Amino acid sequence: MNILFVHQNFPGQFKHLAPALASAGHRVVALGVNPIRAPLAGVQHMLYELRAQADAITNKTPPALKELYSKMARGESAANAMVQLAAQGFVPDVVYAHPGWGEALYVKDVFPRARLLIYAEYFYGAPGGDADFDPEFSQPTRDARQRTTIKNTHLLHALNAADAALSPTEFQRSQHPFWSQGRIRVIHDGIDSDRFRPDTNASIMFGSNAKVMRHSDEVITFVARNLEPYRGYHTFMRALPALLRLRPNAHVVIVGTDGLSYGSAPPGKISWKEIFLGEVSDQLDSQRVRFVGALPHKTLTQLLQVSSAHVYLTYPFVLSWSLMEAMSIGALIIGSRTAPVQELIEHGKNGLLTDFFDAQQLAETVAEALANRPLATSLRSNARKTIVEKYDLRRDCLPAQLKFVTQAA
Numbered sequence: 001m002n003i004l005f006v007h008q009n010f011p012g013q014f015k016h017l018a019p020a021l022a023s024a025g026h027r028v029v030a031l032g033v034n035p036i037r038a039p040l041a042g043v044q045h046m047l048y049e050l051r052a053q054a055d056a057i058t059n060k061t062p063p064a065l066k067e068l069y070s071k072m073a074r075g076e077s078a079a080n081a082m083v084q085l086a087a088q089g090f091v092p093d094v095v096y097a098h099p100g101w102g103e104a105l106y107v108k109d110v111f112p113r114a115r116l117l118i119y120a121e122y123f124y125g126a127p128g129g130d131a132d133f134d135p136e137f138s139q140p141t142r143d144a145r146q147r148t149t150i151k152n153t154h155l156l157h158a159l160n161a162a163d164a165a166l167s168p169t170e171f172q173r174s175q176h177p178f179w180s181q182g183r184i185r186v187i188h189d190g191i192d193s194d195r196f197r198p199d200t201n202a203s204i205m206f207g208s209n210a211k212v213m214r215h216s217d218e219v220i221t222f223v224a225r226n227l228e229p230y231r232g233y234h235t236f237m238r239a240l241p242a243l244l245r246l247r248p249n250a251h252v253v254i255v256g257t258d259g260l261s262y263g264s265a266p267p268g269k270i271s272w273k274e275i276f277l278g279e280v281s282d283q284l285d286s287q288r289v290r291f292v293g294a295l296p297h298k299t300l301t302q303l304l305q306v307s308s309a310h311v312y313l314t315y316p317f318v319l320s321w322s323l324m325e326a327m328s329i330g331a332l333i334i335g336s337r338t339a340p341v342q343e344l345i346e347h348g349k350n351g352l353l354t355d356f357f358d359a360q361q362l363a364e365t366v367a368e369a370l371a372n373r374p375l376a377t378s379l380r381s382n383a384r385k386t387i388v389e390k391y392d393l394r395r396d397c398l399p400a401q402l403k404f405v406t407q408a409a
Contacts, residue, residue, distance in 0.1 A: 002090060003405065004114075005030040006078060006097035006104065011040060013098065013119055013168070013189050016393060017401045018043045024402070029090060031081055031103075048081035050074060064150040071102025071154040079106035086110065094405060099158035108161050117405065118158045120165040120184050122318050124148050126175040128339060130230070130262075130315040134357075137229050137264060166404060169319055171340045185404055189321070190397030193388045195301075196328035198380075202305035206292050211251070213306050218247060218370060221307040221331075223255040223300070223322045227273040230262040231320070232313020232336055237276040238359035239366075241283035246367035252289045253303060262317065304329045309366050309376075313356055314338055324391060327351075327383040332376045334366050350382035 003026050005014050010032035022028040022042025029044045030036075036045050051073045057066055085091075096117040097104040107116050125131045125148035132140045159165065159176065165184040167173035173184045205212045213219050220243070224231035233256070244250065258271035266272045273291075295303065300322075304310060310331040312323045319340040327333060327344070333351035335341040345351035352369055354362045369376055391397060 001026045001093040001406070003028050004082075004085070004090075004092035004095045004111075005043075006032075006095060006107070007119075008033045008074070008098075008101045008103060010034075010036060010045065011043075013121075014096070015040070016190065016398055017405070020398055020402060021405065024406075026406075027090075029085065029092070031078060031085075046081065046085070048077050051077045051080070064147045068150050068153055072105065074102040075105030075154070078103040079110050082107070082110040096405060097158070099155055102154045104158040104161070105154055115163045116161055118162045118165045120159070120167045120173065120176055120180075122172055123155055123176040124151050126177075128316055129175050130317040133315045134229055136234075164404070166401075169340060169343055171316070171343050172318060187400045187404060188324075188391050188397050190393030190401075191321070191324045191328050191387050191391050192393045193328045193384070194394075196304075196325045196387075198330035198384065199302075199305045202302050204299065204302045204306055206253075206290060210290075213251065213253075213303075215306050217306065218250040218308045219303075219306050220247075220250055220252045220366060221255070221303060221310045221326075222252070223304075223310070223312070223326075224320070225256060225294075226259045226261045227254070227256040227271075227276075228260060228263060229272065230315050230317060231256075232315075232356060233272060234276045235313055235336075235357060235359050235362060236311055237280055239362040240289065241280055242360060242363035243366055244285060244288060246363060247370055250288065250308075250370070254289070254291050255293070255295055255300065255303070257294050262315075301325070301329065304331050307331050309334055309370055311362070311366065312336070312341065313362075314340060315356075316340060319344075324387055328387040330380045330384040332369060332380050333383055334362070334369060344386060345383075349379070350386050351379055 003021055005018055007014060010030045011018055018028050018030060019040045019042055028042060031046055031048055033050060057069055092111055092114045095107050095111060095114045097107060098119045100121060104118055131148060132138050159180040167184050167186050168188045170186050173181055173186050176184060200215045203212055203214045222236050224233060227233040258273035266275055304326045310326045311334050313336040316339045333345060335345050335351055335353055336356040337353040338356055345353060347353040352365050354365045
């Protein structure tokens, strides 16, 4: 078959699937905006040029309309590139698109006979989701609801046009409109459990004069792409003074940048990272708390291999790969009692759960887990077992994804 992937930051969730399809003998082309870091075997990667926004979009244009127009412009830009592909003789049997940026809007207009698959990552505003979850940063106003309605417009179009869809977790599927859920399969992207595995000999050091951290040390880790409320950074920072008092030999390593991935921007020019660090900085021993920014994947893996306790907090939202990689490595997980985490973590069996907003409970739970070595050993073993048995890339998830794409035609 001819298979076209559409994702502005390809490969994204298709990193393993696209080359696997090429290896199986299909012709695979990928369309995106950003250059790929490393070529994928057998995959032809093409860039499309974003059409400039119309002059009609001004500073007085409502933000929701600006966002909608940006999705339309991206959809038209992607469609123009698809027309060029067709002129060059490439007509796909299957188009697999991530609709989050609007690129799927006009797929059926260019390739009406192609089977359209979409990666249904998230739908905004459903009950039990991220909207209004954290009253400290969001309020259920009419304006907010209207912005969410517009934010979902291109996603609704994709759901309506799609022949089939895929979500990585049951929770993420459940956030989509009820009428669409019957056509959404749940198959996770997959975790390479052969790569992400325990290593008691692992060590890591940040800076030439820094302490070498080993598996035998007490290292508490927190990982997020950006340090912001959506991933519970504020709760974690508020828990640190009590946690450091309870575990006087513990060191804390915080991974993430001070940018913004989700939710509203912080007030003024200061980052969320600095805001919440500022709340507690006078109560912290700076020699025991280290911010390391973004890490290469190999370095992050080494850090998780030496971690004594890994804290993962999130709004009811898209689940992070970092949690599942940490589980595969056999980390001791302390997570938030929120729907996406509860789908993987059973309290007391393969991890521990705490209230997302309760910083004191978080500190006490981490401290108690570190003090109870038999429990920690059991939780670590069962965390890895969960990934190996249910979410393994090569034995479970990738074969299911290949079947989803090839049987769709």
